[in-house]
Amino acid sequence: MKVAIVHYWLTTRRGGEKVIENILKLYPQADIYTLFADKGIYGENFPKNKIVTSVLNFWPFKKYYQKIFPLYPLGIKSLKLKEDYDLIISSESGPAKGIKIEKATPHICYVHSPMRYCWGFTEEYLNSMKKPLRPLAKFFFERLRKWDVTTIDNVSAYLVNSKNVADRVSRFYQKESTVIYPPIELSFFDRPLITAGKRDVYLSFGAITPYKRIDLLVETFNENGKKLIVIGNGSEKKRLQSMANDNIKFLGNLEWNKIEEYLDRTKALLFPGEEDFGMIPLEVMAYGIPVIAFKKGGALETVVENNIVERSSGLFFNEQTEKSIQECLNRFEKIKGRFDAEWIRNHARGFGEDRFLQKFSKFIENQLSDFKKN
Secondary structure (H helix, E strand, O other), rough: OOOEEEEEEOOOOOOHHHHHHHHHOOOOOOOEEEEEEOOOOOOOOOOOOOOEOOOOOOOOOOHHHHHHHHHHHHHHHHOOOOOOEEEEEEOOOOOOHHOOOOOOOOOEEOOOOOOOOOOOHHHHHHHHHOOHHHHHHHHHHHHHHHHHOOOOOHHOEEEEOOHHHHHHHHHOOOOEEEEEEEEHHHHHHHOOOOOOOOOOOEEEEEEOHHHOOHHHHHHHHHHHOOOOOEEEEOOOOHHHHHHHHOOOOEEOOHHHHHHHHHHHHEEEEOOOOOOOOOOOOHHHOOOOOOEEOOOOHHHHHHHOOOHHHOOOOEEEEEOOOHHHHHHHHHHHHHHHHHHHHHHHHHHHHHHHHHHHHHHHHHHHHHHHHHHHOO
């Protein structure tokens, strides 16, 4: 079976790319179509498959790919399918589902989120920009949203990474979808749990972009003086680093073995943004570490807060404010010794990549069968 995978970009290795790596375990000979690809930045896990890139895949567009969103429709239009494929799988939080399909072919779209800057989070993105740029950006966001609407019916069936995103697909696209949670790497569960030793830091881990709200953590830890480690890069890093006191360390991107050194010292992962799903909390839970998260979005499907602390994987705070985070930290400090690392790991294990592969494969099998009948 000839399979084409369409993914928005292969420039960094985040949750969407880990989903693609797992899909490639099911279809190892698949061709990949993407707007941008950069093996040097992506790292050693970069797919070895045939990769077709768009007309936008050159410097400086490739470097500033997130800032040239008005050109995404042009980029996806330039991606011409090179074969007569039996199956097309698109991975969507950008324009991937809009690829032109010449003949009747089953097209399954796995949605990480409808484009956030077009659907539901436009004001957040606008507020993060300088005021003179906002009217122009708003115009292009609206234009991109209208284009996105024209691609909705280009898909045979929608998969989504969470109930949270299923609700967005229903509201914005008026489409039903099936939830298959993203895959958590099984090797994370093989490492012995570290239950002894000094846990002296809090951890923030992931992209440092406006909607992640790392600014709230900087404000909170500037005030309380506790140790905070921030791992990751992004557009907000320099600004937030300049605001941070000496108790807050920004380490950039690290190899996983280095990240594990900090996981061994971590009291809890802090997750202050409203995520579509969020794989990082589960990856950290696989090490038996609790998560302190904003009580909204995908975290509601991954973080468990019970009255019985020993049967919980973390705590929630209700508002994206310094006060709400600090109150939650105070609660956590009183009960942190009661969290059960084994229980937290077992909870995360329910999201293992074997479960993803089994459910994804079965869904595709059923869709192909239905497509042939019709």
